Amino acid sequence: MLAAASLVLVLVALSSTFAKYVPKSGQRIPQSLSRGWGDQLNWAQTYEEALFLSRSRNKPLMVLFHLEDCPHSQGEPVQLSPIQRILDEDFVVFNVIQETVDQHLSPDGQYVPRIIFVDPSMTVRDDIIGRYSNRLYAYEPGDVKLCKCSS
Amino acid sequence: MLAAASLVLVLVALSSTFAKYVPKSGQRIPQSLSRGWGDQLNWAQTYEEALFLSRSRNKPLMVLFHLEDCPHSQGEPVQLSPIQRILDEDFVVFNVIQETVDQHLSPDGQYVPRIIFVDPSMTVRDDIIGRYSNRLYAYEPGDVKLCKCSS
Numbered sequence: 001m002l003a004a005a006s007l008v009l010v011l012v013a014l015s016s017t018f019a020k021y022v023p024k025s026g027q028r029i030p031q032s033l034s035r036g037w038g039d040q041l042n043w044a045q046t047y048e049e050a051l052f053l054s055r056s057r058n059k060p061l062m063v064l065f066h067l068e069d070c071p072h073s074q075g076e077p078v079q080l081s082p083i084q085r086i087l088d089e090d091f092v093v094f095n096v097i098q099e100t101v102d103q104h105l106s107p108d109g110q111y112v113p114r115i116i117f118v119d120p121s122m123t124v125r126d127d128i129i130g131r132y133s134n135r136l137y138a139y140e141p142g143d144v145k146l147c148k149c150s151s
Numbered sequence: 152m153l154a155a156a157s158l159v160l161v162l163v164a165l166s167s168t169f170a171k172y173v174p175k176s177g178q179r180i181p182q183s184l185s186r187g188w189g190d191q192l193n194w195a196q197t198y199e200e201a202l203f204l205s206r207s208r209n210k211p212l213m214v215l216f217h218l219e220d221c222p223h224s225q226g227e228p229v230q231l232s233p234i235q236r237i238l239d240e241d242f243v244v245f246n247v248i249q250e251t252v253d254q255h256l257s258p259d260g261q262y263v264p265r266i267i268f269v270d271p272s273m274t275v276r277d278d279i280i281g282r283y284s285n286r287l288y289a290y291e292p293g294d295v296k297l298c299k300c301s302s
Contacts, residue, residue: 021191021235030190032181039181040172046197049249084172098200101252 035068037095041088047102050094054120057092061118063105064095108136115139186219188246192239198253201245205271208243212269214256215246259287266290 033043044050047063054061087093099106104124105116114137117125129136184194195201198214205212238244250257256267258277265288268276280287 021189021232021239023191023239028191028193031184031194033184033196034181038172040174040179042179043182045184046247046249046251048251049247052249081172088172088174096197096200098197098203100197100199 033095035066035095035097037064037066038084038087038093041084041093044092044094047094047096047100047105050092051118051122054092054118055122058120059090059092060120060125061092061094062087063100063116063118064093064113065099065105065110065116066095066097066113068097111135111138113139184246186217186246186248188215188217189235189238189244192235192244195243195245198245198247198251198256201243202269202273204243205269206273209271210241210243211271211276212243212245213238214267214269215244215264216250216256216261216267217246217248217264219248262286262289264290 032039033045034041037043044053044061050061050063053059099110102124104126105118107116107124107126114135115130116137117128119125126136130139132138132140183190184196185192188194195204195212201212201214204210250261253275255275255277256269258267258275265286266281267288268279270276277287281290283289283291
């Protein structure tokens with residue numbers, strides 16, 4: 001079903017149809033792919049795109065599961081440029097609110113916030129964990145922990 | 152493998168690490184989920200999110216496959232507010248560059264630009280087609296066609 005018995009819809013040239021519309025609720029701030037996690041990073045949009053970029057660029061992928069407006073997913077922004085530089089130059093980054101269909105991304109369950117790494121061979125690196133033994137891939141605001149892992 | 156023999160990475164509190172980093176290539180414009188297809192629409196980020204929103208809001212989903220910077224995916228922006236309003240109020244919208252894993256979204260192949268509709272019961276509406284007989288779900292810039300379909 002498509003909402004109504006009769007539906008009038010533009011199927012084509014949608015690119016030329018989107019200018020100057022203002023919602024009833026007022027002008028919206030354009031949604032950013034960073035979702036507040038760093039506008040200067042090149043965030044992948046979808047998991048498929050993230051995997052493609054990881055493989056083609058031979059860079060590991062960081063998947064960040066979070067909730068919008070969840071206090072545990074956020075923190076006070078501070079400048080830690082070196083970390084952003086590492087993520088920007090050596091990683092593919094992807095943040096997502098909705099769970100993906102890939103169950104390998106939830107080795108110990110679906111919760112937020114959590115971070116999972118995937119290497120360019122598309123292997124989920126479930127050996128890279130955080131500091132919490134009950135939720136291995138969780139982190140909390142205020143935690144700034146360096147994880148040193150060999151590969 | 153994760154790029155280097157030894158890897159130092161922040162696993163936690165990433166929300167507090169993203170401020171003020173500037174890439175070598177210079178400040179970037181934040182990536183928008185609209186990708187130029189209408190900043191005032193609430194674009195879903197991923198296909199999973201789009202399906203979830205479609206089902207929970209009982210609104211049909213429009214999936215727009217395109218390429219960034221592809222001339223055939225773009226057109227001269229003009230104001231057609233009524234169409235944007237319909238999409239904004241009665242649909243869930245999702246635009247994507249990378250193909251999804253759902254093969255039902257490519258009934259006659261993977262090409263861009265193309266538009267596929269999915270109804271809230273998660274059924275791909277492959278009966279809603281465009282004007283081209285060889286690529287049923289394609290559209291071209293300059294085409295502004297109304298499709299009247301009953302359901």
